[in-house]
Amino acid sequence: MNTMNLLFEKFYHSLNSDELRFRLKSLEDFMLQNKMHGNWEKWVEQISSLPQIKPSSIHLNQNIISVGNNDDLSPSQQKHLKQTLELFLPWRKGPYQLFDIHIDAEWRSDKKWDRISQHLPSLKDKAILDIGCGNGYHCWRVQEHKPLFTLGLDLTIIYFFQFLIFQNYIQQDNFALFPFPLEEIINLKPWCDFAFSMGVLYHRKNPLEHLKQIHDLLNKEGYLLLETLYIEESSGTILQPKPRYARMRNVHHIPSCTTLEAWLKECQYRNIQQIHTCETTTKEQRSTPWMPGSSLKSFLDPHNPKLTIEGYPAPRRVVYLAQK
Numbered sequence: 071m072n073t074m075n076l077l078f079e080k081f082y083h084s085l086n087s088d089e090l091r092f093r094l095k096s097l098e099d100f101m102l103q104n105k106m107h108g109n110w111e112k113w114v115e116q117i118s119s120l121p122q123i124k125p126s127s128i129h130l131n132q133n134i135i136s137v138g139n140n141d142d143l144s145p146s147q148q149k150h151l152k153q154t155l156e157l158f159l160p161w162r163k164g165p166y167q168l169f170d171i172h173i174d175a176e177w178r179s180d181k182k183w184d185r186i187s188q189h190l191p192s193l194k195d196k197a198i199l200d201i202g203c204g205n206g207y208h209c210w211r212v213q214e215h216k217p218l219f220t221l222g223l224d225l226t227i228i229y230f231f232q233f234l235i236f237q238n239y240i241q242q243d244n245f246a247l248f249p250f251p252l253e254e255i256i257n258l259k260p261w262c263d264f265a266f267s268m269g270v271l272y273h274r275k276n277p278l279e280h281l282k283q284i285h286d287l288l289n290k291e292g293y294l295l296l297e298t299l300y301i302e303e304s305s306g307t308i309l310q311p312k313p314r315y316a317r318m319r320n321v322h323h324i325p326s327c328t329t330l331e332a333w334l335k336e337c338q339y340r341n342i343q344q345i346h347t348c349e350t351t352t353k354e355q356r357s358t359p360w361m362p363g364s365s366l367k368s369f370l371d372p373h374n375p376k377l378t379i380e381g382y383p384a385p386r387r388v389v390y391l392a393q394k
């Protein structure tokens with residue numbers, strides 16, 4: 071697939087570490103040989119058949135990531151594009167607009183960006199890693215800071231294809247998303263100036279290991295921006311929900327802020343600053359035509375929205391910035 075090869079080739083030139091380049095090239099080989107999903111070939115075909123158009127505009131620095139407009143496409147191209155976008159449902163992270171097709175994703179990811187962006191140090195010429203980046207919404211938003219390069223990792227294959235649709239038009243050579251977990255790039259010498267881990271820690275069976283793995287990849291004085299679920303101190307030190315939390319089977323630990331700060335200290339982070347806390351609302355996470363399945367509203371107790379349907383404290387999120 072030309073689009074994919076070209077995309078990675080240019081990206082490799084922007085990297086600051088030969089070891090990372092070598093590792094990513096071997097992951098790319100693995101991906102192309104193993105196809106990694108039953109629909110892989112069908113999806114590659116869909117991406118290859120996207121209208122090859124240079125969009126008249128690209129806006130990455132506004133809440134709706136917006137590429138091109140209606141006039142750039144013929145009516146039949148517009149129809150084909152919409153059908154292709156619908157094949158890649160569910161769109162969980164957004165919002166996006168592609169040639170005036172508005173992708174109203176389940177999550178208003180711009181709200182999270184607004185909460186964190188004012189606290190970011192300069193990312194200019196920095197090497198950025200976004201672990202569990204979904205389809206790359208926040209990686210696109212990072213681009214206005216002119217980083218050296220941005221590597222997004224997410225193990226959910228469909229998000230990789232959602233990224234490819236936008237990369238096909240935006241052609242941001244110093245950003246690539248790889249459909250692999252963080253664990254595939256550990257044991258490298260430090261190369262990363264700024265790591266985002268947002269919405270991932272509670273999915274890890276061993277959260278301390280996740281924090282240590284990031285610490286090992288960070289350059290001296292490199293930053294971690296950690297965003298995760300937490301419980302209030304009055305609810306205890308750590309919640310280990312079983313068998314589900316807000317219908318999710320893979321939520322293993324939800325710490326209090328005191329516990330989280332102790333974990334960060336144990337993993338040798340310093341300058342630990344809490345920058346935001348909030349409850350997750352149904353304005354930020356909700357069903358839409360682009361994610362027609364159940365969403366937060368159905369995961370909360372209908373008689374008491376302060377609790378999940380299982381009777382645990384409803385989701386609250388905290389953001390920390392910390393340094394190596």
Ligand SMILES: C[S@@+](CC[C@H](N)C(=O)[O-])C[C@H]1O[C@@H](n2cnc3c(N)ncnc32)[C@H](O)[C@@H]1O
Nearest residue numbers: 201202203204223224225226251252268269273
């Ligand atoms: C709740 S979503 C968060 C997405 C995005 N970071 C955000 O904050 O909106 C968590 C994502 O992490 C991914 N994920 C979980 N464990 C991961 C790992 N070890 N490495 C890479 N991605 C991971 C999942 O596939 C999922 O897309």
